Amino acid sequence: MTTVLKTEDLRKQFGELTAVDGVSIEIDDSEITSIIGPNGAGKTTFYNLLTGVLQPTSGSIWLRDDGEGGLADITDAEPHEVAQAGLSRSYQITNVFEGLTVRENVRVARISHEKTRLDFRSRASGDAALEADIEELLELTGLTDIADTSCDTLSHGEKRTVEIALALAIEPDVFLMDEPTAGMNPTEVTEIVSLIRELDADLDATFVVTEHNMDVVTDISDRIVVLAEGAILADGTPEDVLNDERVTEAYLGSDSV
Numbered sequence: 001m002t003t004v005l006k007t008e009d010l011r012k013q014f015g016e017l018t019a020v021d022g023v024s025i026e027i028d029d030s031e032i033t034s035i036i037g038p039n040g041a042g043k044t045t046f047y048n049l050l051t052g053v054l055q056p057t058s059g060s061i062w063l064r065d066d067g068e069g070g071l072a073d074i075t076d077a078e079p080h081e082v083a084q085a086g087l088s089r090s091y092q093i094t095n096v097f098e099g100l101t102v103r104e105n106v107r108v109a110r111i112s113h114e115k116t117r118l119d120f121r122s123r124a125s126g127d128a129a130l131e132a133d134i135e136e137l138l139e140l141t142g143l144t145d146i147a148d149t150s151c152d153t154l155s156h157g158e159k160r161t162v163e164i165a166l167a168l169a170i171e172p173d174v175f176l177m178d179e180p181t182a183g184m185n186p187t188e189v190t191e192i193v194s195l196i197r198e199l200d201a202d203l204d205a206t207f208v209v210t211e212h213n214m215d216v217v218t219d220i221s222d223r224i225v226v227l228a229e230g231a232i233l234a235d236g237t238p239e240d241v242l243n244d245e246r247v248t249e250a251y252l253g254s255d256s257v
């Protein structure tokens with residue numbers, strides 16, 4: 001068990017409002033962790049702090065540092081620096097290039113990653129290695145059969161899967177999935193859940209998921225962290241957390257269960 005991501009007393013104020021209120025958490029590489037909470041609990045703000053989209057008011061963020069074997073302080077890093085450091089994110093909204101095919105989208109993401117990496121082996125290995133990497137990503141995410149399809153003709157579920165492939169193109173240590181099943185029909189939900197499980201088994205990346213669909217959360221999580229009013233309300237196994245009365249109370253009156 002190794003800590004791959006850690007926050008210490010992380011806080012974000014928007015004027016008088018404390019959206020993230022002193023969150024200290026250690027994410028372990030052996031678990032799929034879900035971060036849940038009612039609407040307005042601070043999940044998106046927390047993700048935005050982790051990925052450098054927002055700067056914290058106070059506190060710190062640490063990510064596994066492969067070179068040093070410890071944790072690197074990424075508190076002040078810009079989003080592209082956070083991605084380079086190994087923290088990748090798929091967004092709630094689709095962000096694929098609609099006019100390109102699935103393979104072209106993956107190629108763009110992969111090339112931009114290669115360009116930003118100081119990895120001589122990768123640069124020196126040339127086009128054949130790049131193409132092999134692209135095919136592997138397509139295979140991993142089950143997109144091979146639609147690799148030559150233009151993204152503007154894909155279903156919502158397929159586009160979300162392309163997003164996952166794009167996020168994986170940077171070879172993340174930690175993959176933050178922002179509502180992976182949002183807007184999906186039940187069949188697509190089942191497919192994406194199996195994909196997340198397969199990726200978790202096949203890759204070294206550690207998955208952290210925010211999700212409103214509680215069936216999905218229960219299904220995929222080894223650990224659930226509940227945020228309420230910006231602070232950690234509960235943290236434990238799905239069984240413990242979902243039987244915690246304080247969690248039920250936090251959701252009462254909310255339509256986001």
Ligand SMILES: Nc1ncnc2c1ncn2[C@@H]1O[C@H](COP(=O)(O)OP(=O)(O)OP(=O)(O)O)[C@@H](O)[C@H]1O
Pocket residue numbers: 014017018019037038039040041042043044045046256
């Ligand atoms: N840029 C901002 N400026 C001011 N207040 C903000 C801003 N972003 C978020 N907030 C507030 O911070 C609190 C937490 O919002 P956040 O979006 O992080 O919650 P959430 O748990 O992701 O909610 P949801 O599940 O509805 O997406 C809310 O009260 C929200 O209104």
